[in-house]
Every structure is written in structure tokens, then in C-alpha cells.
Amino acid sequence: MSGYHVVGVARSYNVLSGDQNAAGPFNNKWRAEQVRDQLQAKARLTVRPCLTCGGDFESEGPHNRMCDECRITKREVLPACTVSKARPLSVTS
Incomplete structure (x- = not known):
């Protein structure tokens, strides 16, 4: 599986691939996790x-x-x- 994960930064959330920003910032964790899941599905x-x-x-x-x-x-x-x-x-x- 690809290495996408959600990280909270200040008052927002980013989706990272390794240590690089892949998407974000997002206002809530739920949306960041949803985008992470979409990126993982596309990677497969x-x-x-x-x-x-x-x-x-x-x-x-x-x-x-x-x-x-x-x-x-x-x-x-x-x-x-x-x-x-x-x-x-x-x-x-």
C-alpha cells in the first residue's frame, strides 16, 4: 500500500506521501482522510x-x-x- 497519511498542522490537516505534501490543507480531519483514501485507491x-x-x-x-x-x-x-x-x-x- 502507498504511504499516504494524514498529519495535523496548526488548525488544518494535510495528506502526506512520505514527507512530501500530497494534498491539503483541509479544515477537518475527516475530509483529509477521505482524500487520503482516494489517493490510495488511485495508486492501486x-x-x-x-x-x-x-x-x-x-x-x-x-x-x-x-x-x-x-x-x-x-x-x-x-x-x-x-x-x-x-x-x-x-x-x-
Whole structure:
């Protein structure tokens, strides 16, 4: 994880990366922590190929393997999954 942390300075808060100011000053600690969390999330983004179209996109992690465009298109084409109440198939040898 990246080294972003919140430090109080006088009557304000700054987000630091190492010893460098990354964002701020902010009037309250809550807002500084919110910005810190956003910076950490952005630092975790990696470029991956979409499994559907093959185009590169910024992925949030291994769980995120489809670009937004393909994800939206797929959602429009396929209805939401529902749990079937059908009996499971029996396995015969």
C-alpha cells in the first residue's frame, strides 16, 4: 500500500506521501482522510487488458477484469441472474 497519511498542522490537516505534501490543507480531519483514501485507491490502479474486448483499462485489482464499456454492454444484453429453484441434476455413473 502507498504511504499516504494524514498529519495535523496548526488548525488544518494535510495528506502526506512520505514527507512530501500530497494534498491539503483541509479544515477537518475527516475530509483529509477521505482524500487520503482516494489517493490510495488511485495508486492501486493498474493497466490490464479487458477480457471481453482486449482493450487496456485502469483496473482496481484482479477482481476487475472488464472495462466499463463492456460491463455496461453485457448488463444490457444479459438480464440479472436469479437463483433457480430447480432440483440439482443427478449424477449417474
